[in-house]
Amino acid sequence: MSTATRYQRVRAQLDEECASAGRSPEDVLLLAVSKTVDVDEVENAISAGAHAFGENRPDELVRKQAAFPDEHWHFIGNIQSRRIKDIVGVADLIHSVCKLEHLAKIDAAAKAKGVRQAILVEVNVSGEESKSGFSAEQMPQVVRACAALDNIELKGLMTMAPRADADAIEETFGGLSSLRDQLTAFISENGWDISLSELSMGMSEDWPRAVHYGSTIVRVGRAIFDEAFE
Numbered sequence: 307m308s309t310a311t312r313y314q315r316v317r318a319q320l321d322e323e324c325a326s327a328g329r330s331p332e333d334v335l336l337l338a339v340s341k342t343v344d345v346d347e348v349e350n351a352i353s354a355g356a357h358a359f360g361e362n363r364p365d366e367l368v369r370k371q372a373a374f375p376d377e378h379w380h381f382i383g384n385i386q387s388r389r390i391k392d393i394v395g396v397a398d399l400i401h402s403v404c405k406l407e408h409l410a411k412i413d414a415a416a417k418a419k420g421v422r423q424a425i426l427v428e429v430n431v432s433g434e435e436s437k438s439g440f441s442a443e444q445m446p447q448v449v450r451a452c453a454a455l456d457n458i459e460l461k462g463l464m465t466m467a468p469r470a471d472a473d474a475i476e477e478t479f480g481g482l483s484s485l486r487d488q489l490t491a492f493i494s495e496n497g498w499d500i501s502l503s504e505l506s507m508g509m510s511e512d513w514p515r516a517v518h519y520g521s522t523i524v525r526v527g528r529a530i531f532d533e534a535f536e
């Protein structure tokens with residue numbers, strides 16, 4: 307099966323999953339995670355209707371964005387301070403902000419480039435030590451910090467589910483969704499102009515469940531780009 311066919315298959319499955327969850331297909335972005343493939347496969351995905359791609363290394367983000375500047379490019383990887391200036395303004399959305407000190411640096415880089423950088427904050431809902439992300443307890447402080455920075459637009463939350471049984475995965479997705487509701491109440495108490503409209507959750511193995519818990523961005527790599535994925 308070609309990349310184009312696999313992309314179309316995932317897109318059709320996503321439409322079905324949205325229907326079964328009572329959601330509109332336009333409400334869930336299928337982010338094609340192209341981190342393991344080259345521009346030829348990106349082009350194949352574009353031919354099948356893909357317009358949003360995820361990358362986890364700054365160099366690859368910059369290279370592929372330059373090759374396809376009309377498409378949307380998201381950064382989903384580990385953020386290093388010294389690379390923030392390369393990511394800001396190139397990524398339409400940064401999913402993986404997980405250190406307080408990076409907020410001010412992203413804000414400064416955005417100001418220098420004359421852009422307002424859209425970000426998501428990564429939350430370690432499952433509490434696994436191996437996972438990056440803020441704890442739920444840290445999140446009010448993180449939102450407060452974002453509210454004070456003019457060149458950052460906090461748009462929502464991101465998480466990675468554990469590689470575990472269905473219950474643990476659903477607990478993670480449900481946990482992110484209820485954390486969003488709590489933070490939305492906190493934001494409105496403070497009168498801040500922040501809307502946590504995006505929930506980035508779900509990958510090749512688990513995205514169908516995420517759709518039922520309100521995911522607005524599913525990040526799908528192998529199911530689109532890996533021939534061996536079933």
Ligand SMILES: *Cc1c(COP(=O)(O)O)cnc(C)c1O
Binds near residue numbers: 339362383511
């Ligand atoms: C690689 C990656 C994905 C895609 O994972 P697949 O299992 O290939 O779908 C999604 N999110 C993040 C943060 C990733 O690094």
